Amino acid sequence: MRGDQSGRADRILDVAKDLLLRWGYRRVTIDEIAKRAGVGKGTIYLHWRTREELFFAVGAREAAAMLDAVAAAMRADAGEIRLHRYMRRFFLEAMRRPVLRAIFTRDAETLDKFLSSPARQPLQGAKLLASHDYLGLLAEHGLLREGLRPEDLDYPLPTIVFGFFAIEPLLPAEVTLGPEEKADHLADTLRRTFEPARPPDCEPAAERAAEIFERLSREFGDAAYGGNDGS
Amino acid sequence: MRGDQSGRADRILDVAKDLLLRWGYRRVTIDEIAKRAGVGKGTIYLHWRTREELFFAVGAREAAAMLDAVAAAMRADAGEIRLHRYMRRFFLEAMRRPVLRAIFTRDAETLDKFLSSPARQPLQGAKLLASHDYLGLLAEHGLLREGLRPEDLDYPLPTIVFGFFAIEPLLPAEVTLGPEEKADHLADTLRRTFEPARPPDCEPAAERAAEIFERLSREFGDAAYGGNDGS
């Protein structure tokens, strides 16, 4: 039955995501989602407690997919665990997924009140951006500048990354940079600010880094399908 | 007569600034400003064409004062012209002036619709942040990293600085950093990202740098007092 329920949850999330992007948070009703997903309205509340939780799940599922991509890249190339490489990929992956792009660029048109709802917090919290586990691992393996402790990044790292996302809606039309070029600027800034000049081999840390992001992905995946599914 | 008019304009701007900070843009009426400044409503329109221009003038006057402080600091210590020193001061000066802080942190409560009004654009445009003249001067004197051209900063520099301002309203209460520490993080980021490891002497460029900011200050000052004053 779990397979059925998971498939059904995904179908509902697919519909919710589609309508969210086309109509914006405010206009999407539970009735409409239920109708298009071919389920009764009550069924949706078997998966998520509130409308807000449902839309949080839409974001969480996307975040999990993105984190999987990140982890896979790290397994394919250990160099990807370096902070600037990771954040470069993070930026590109987030920008190419409409739901995450809306969240990170704080697209008021799409998200409306969902922007300030507490349910969304975990999605743009620093935890998603760079967990302490990950930063600790970098520090252990000499992938942060000499003397830089993970908590030293608590303020500046999210702040810098946030700038690159939040400025998006304010960019004048003359700026013709593509996502790759923007990501390069971000990566360059982070590398010079936080990383050592001569980076050591990444291989010894790659496995654990990938595991960290896979675990994070699982956490978001679990959150996406609500507490109501259970065993 | 010019002295009288300038004093009157300042009195009006003082009142407008005071009410703006206490009530927010939306609630402040021209009538109230006129009453408290002890002038007729029509008199205000002798100085500025519209309400929007008046409030722009409030910001422009603050910006001019800030730029004066910047220029004075550069005259007192040539090292202040270095990009990270300048932006450190810029951040601190902007954060300690309530009007500029509201503008740069995009304080919706205070600024309301003024946030999206076209009149405000010049105040947070890249021109105020770092004019091409200034960046060109830095480049000429080897105060930018080898191979870095002024236009290479067009995207990343405002983006990074913007991040430090825009994240302010989103900072959780746990962040106990003071303005100085935030400014230090910003400065450190900019120095490592854009400046050479061994900076040359700043003295030869200091005079011209100060002049650039003094000129910029004058431009903002002129803009503040409207086109209606004339000769």
Added chain:
DNA sequence: TTCGTGACCAGAATGCTAGATTGGTCACCA
């Protein structure tokens, strides 16, 4: 003649109410 004023006006903002919409529940059904 020049500068300053406040009564005046059109259009925008606000308050209000009736009616429609919608998130969430739960008694009932397959």
Added chain:
DNA sequence: TGGTGACCAATCTAGCATTCTGGTCACGAA
């Protein structure tokens, strides 16, 4: 036992009447 949709309270919307306010300009004071 898992699923449903009629139902309800609370919120949101539409439409209108009224107030408010940015901006103008004819007039008066200096």
